[in-house]
Amino acid sequence: xxxxxxxxxxxxxxxxxxxxxxxxxxxxxxxxxxxxxxxxxxxxxxxxxxxxxxxxxxxxxxxxxxxxxxxxxxxxxxxxxxxxxxxxxxxxxxxxxxxxxxxxxxxxxxxxxxxxxxxxxxxxxxxxxxxxxxxxxxxxxxxxxxxxxxxxxxxxxxxxxxxxxxxxxxxxxxxxxxxxxxxxxxxxxxxxxxxxxxxxxxxxxxxxxxxxxxxxxxxxxxxxxxxxxxxxxxxxxxxxxxxxxxxxxxxxxxxxxxxxxxxxxx
Numbered sequence: 246x247x248x249x250x251x252x253x254x255x256x257x258x259x260x261x262x263x264x265x266x267x268x269x270x271x272x273x274x275x276x277x278x279x280x281x282x283x284x285x286x287x288x289x290x291x292x293x294x295x296x297x298x299x300x301x302x303x304x305x306x307x308x309x310x311x312x313x314x315x316x317x318x319x320x321x322x323x324x325x326x327x328x329x330x331x332x333x334x335x336x337x338x339x340x341x342x343x344x345x346x347x348x349x350x351x352x353x354x355x356x357x358x359x360x361x362x363x364x365x366x367x368x369x370x371x372x373x374x375x376x377x378x379x380x381x382x383x384x385x386x387x388x389x390x391x392x393x394x395x396x397x398x399x400x401x402x403x404x405x406x407x408x409x410x411x412x413x414x415x416x417x418x419x420x421x422x423x424x425x426x427x428x429x430x431x432x433x434x435x436x437x438x439x440x441x442x443x444x445x446x447x448x449x450x451x452x453x454x455x456x457x458x459x460x461x462x463x464x465x466x467x468x469x470x471x472x473x474x475x476x477x478x479x480x481x482x483x484x485x486x487x488x489x490x491x492x493x494x495x496x497x498x499x500x501x502x503x504x505x506x507x508x509x510x511x
Contacts, residue, residue: 263315263385270389273306278370281336284361304329314385324381331377338410342369345411349433365414368400375404408432409460416466423455425473432458435466435485443472443490459495 279286280299290296304325311321346366347353359366371394375387387404395401399418402408406422409430414420416436422428426440442454453473462477464470465485470477476492477483483493484500493499 263313265310265313265386265389267389267393269306269310269313270386271393273303273310274371274374274390274393276306277303277374281332281339281370282360284357300329310386311383314383316383324378324383327381328377335373335377338373339370341410342366342373342412345413345431345433346415349413350415364398364400365417368394368398368402368414368417368420369408369412370394372402372404372406372408376406376408379404406455425453426455427457429458429460429462429479431461433463435464437467438464439469439471441469441471 275285275287276299279288280296280303288295288299290299307328308321308325311324312318316324343356343359343366346359346363347356350359353359353363371390375390378387378390391402391404400414400420402420402422403424403426405424406426406428408422408426408428409432411431412428413431413433415433417434419437420434421439421441423441428440440456440458442449444454455473456470456475456477458464458470458477459479459481461480462483463481464477464483465487467486468483468489469487470483470489472490474492475490477489478493478495478497480496481493482498483489484498486501487499488501489499
């Protein structure tokens with residue numbers, strides 16, 4: 246093999262990329278999920294004291310991940326503490342999401358089924374945890390966490406997106422929710438929905454590039470909604486396979502009407 250290439254690879258391996266390993270990130274996420282929901286847990290807690298000890302262990306794990314990510318010691322201490330202080334409110338939000346899924350899906354038989362078997366809920370859990378880190382001005386680690394969920398579910402939610410309460414993802418595979426997306430309360434998305442940008446030019450990085458979805462909106466499978474100036478008004482329904490780049494008024498029904506052509510040979 247070309248020696249110049251080997252030399253370049255060697256140099257790459259000597260560089261400090263300041264990234265925690267995928268294994269360590271996934272372990273932290275798995276244990277955190279298990280702390281919040283027994284359905285995800287591999288631990289057998291014997292007492293409340295055991296839980297308190299585990300929380301301290303997880304806080305230490307987060308601190309180490311932040312250090313490896315290049316966060317300064319003092320900030321890593323502060324972020325680790327603030328993140329776990331926020332966990333009770335995040336947990337309360339997640340229970341509302343689970344209730345929305347159980348109430349809105351005829352196939353759901355219980356909250357426990359939602360917690361254990363619904364990929365949409367798993368993606369929401371990871372998003373809400375990653376979003377909390379993003380709010381604390383941590384950027385790389387939240388992306389790693391949401392990419393773990395993306396790889397497991399096919400649901401891609403940027404941790405900086407803003408999503409309200411009672412969020413419901415049904416089926417979910419292929420959903421993309423971009424960085425500057427804003428989603429209100431009681432919104433329901435089906436598989437293959439894209440909430441994306443009209444342009445991916447680098448100079449637009451600091452602008453709102455993704456749509457706003459107001460309260461009580463349903464977006465059916467395969468719909469694509471693009472642009473930072475695009476708003477879907479509250480109470481609207483967006484049908485399957487709709488391509489939308491302009492705003493719609495509240496309580497609108499937008500649908501794609503296929504053109505049918507019949508062959509004379511049939």
